[in-house]
Amino acid sequence: MTSTSSPVTTIVFDLGGVLIDWNPRYLYQKLIPDAAALDHFLSTITTPDWNEEQDAGRSLAEGTALLVAQHPEHRELIEHFYGRWPEMLGGPIPEAVEVLTELRASGRYRLYALTNWSAETFPVALAQFEFLHWFEGIVVSGTEKSRKPFPDFYQTLFTRYGIEPGQALFIDDNARNIHAARAAGMQTVHFQSGAQLRQELRERGLLAAPSV
Template identity: 40%
Template sequence: MKPEIRHIVFDIGKVLIHYDPNLPFSRLIPDETERRWFFDNVCTHDWNVEQDRGRTWAEAEALLIESYPEREEQIRAFRKHWHEMVPHAYDGSVAIMRKLIADGHDVTMLTNFADDTFAEAQDMYDFLHAPRGVTVSARVGLIKPDAAIYETHAKAFDLDPKACLFIDDSPPNIVGAKGCGWQAVVFTGADKLRQDLAEYGIAA
């Protein structure tokens, strides 16, 4: 039997809004092989994650430009054109979140995000103001799937971990949440999310 869920926690990137760094860089570095090399060696996933942990873009850019001075313009382009990487919302999951809030469910968000880009995302997408609150990784200096960020979120919003359902597109983040005693489901689309919520007796 599924436990009673009293708190629903949404991830944001690839759950509520689309994210793809290739969108601006397919124009900035048209050659696919070169572009793949750039993301594998220069503006890597691990480099970007440190901005989610709280490193400033100025520090991040300086670090790479020191090693790849010939790539300075492309390195700076990552932040400059960031808004193009998040071009649209996932209307289905946004509708689910809005319905959950309208129906009186306690909804918050927990996201790996840089501080300034999250503020930009909230300007672009008004629904990111709709939940009761959000924990932004860069603002607390912690990132998923570290246990500390789930614990920080639960404490900040007075959540009972056993009554939390977390929705995230990343399997490691799901494992992290479960390790903290939360219920958690992998997001693959709105239809599957409705089915997952229904299994906990939640209409969406």
């Protein structure tokens, strides 16, 4: 945890895993009933590293074609990754969205999002989740052709919206991205749950304690 000596004027949210429950298992558990086979497919075929290349700007068509060429025996399952991508959306993470709602209602902070997300699939989420329209700005990796944890991606956020890093608090569920945000000068909260986020923000004086 970084120093909180600077006053926080801006709060920046990650999206997937913080406000939105996204998980390929929601789709693939329908397609691969055997648990061991499911784990093997997600860890060795449609890996997080492969998906992150699409998040960083590679087209879904190109990413799919490359993987099919490597694993032609899994063509149909691979093509379902983006062909049935909306089925991976489990919905909002309620307690975290409640925290966002309270921060917005307070009027005390500028609210932004910094997300690793394909430019081709992000519009699906934007249409589905009203709270995504509450942010003053969202920096999407697929649009920028960069992603967390690369320093230039954070700098895009700072430059575009005139954000002073030391006065910004970044919330992400990925420790790698948290470390990069700290290196960029931001204050951070490593997200574990909505309840944990609420508690940390209260301890920092950023969110009001419940009335008694």
